[in-house]
């Protein structure tokens with residue numbers, strides 16, 4: 001594996017990136033979802049392509065152009081994303097989980113439109129599988145990079161996710177702030193790995209993606225010199 005100073009530093013490297021939200025249907029006309037534009041995941045796909053990687057983009061529904069050269073696997077639900085990611089990470093060197101996966105899905109998918117009845121209503125939900133934890137549990141585990149969007153106590157939550165999910169790197173960002181986050185073209189990241197951390201200050205998501213990818217490539221280089 002080439003050091004990240006070299007042009008084409010990811011040439012021949014297989015990168016799988018999940019991006020966007022998942023969509024969990026309730027009936028034929030309704031779903032629950034997460035806020036996510038997919039911009040960060042798509043920017044990472046572009047940056048990885050520019051560095052010479054083979055890129056598979058497993059994407060939930062977003063309004064973005066697929067970067068030229070990426071292999072798109074379009075999915076809707078977390079279960080579909082799980083299947084696609086597990087299939088494509090068998091031969092991956094790097095997995096980046098940038099998707100906003102719905103933690104739960106409705107327990108029942110109604111065949112017909114659910115009719116309104118009563119003044120209150122409850123939806124039973126069941127937990128979705130943790131996709132990134134499953135990738136990190138593979139025998140031939142790729143380098144696994146997660147994201148964490150937090151509204152409070154970012155450092156503690158991010159470090160806990162790094163450890164509990166057995167990730168190699170986690171990129172955390174504040175959400176619900178004046179700048180950055182979901183729909184924004186700009187963001188800042190605080191990146192943690194076992195034994196270190198680095199701040200990537202507020203900038204446009206394309207610059208940020210290129211900076212994060214260099215950090216990821218350094219970790220891959222350390223793993224496979």
Ligand code: CTP
Pocket residue numbers: 078097098099100101102103128129130131132133145146147148149161
């Ligand atoms: N993730 C995943 N599968 C899930 C949930 C999360 O792969 N079912 C991944 C995300 O893509 C992200 C990382 O796990 O890379 C952290 O997601 P986050 O929602 O912050 O963490 P959770 O473990 O779901 O914890 P919580 O939502 O309670 O903060």
Ligand code: CA
Pocket residue numbers: 101102103
């Ligand atoms: Ca979650």
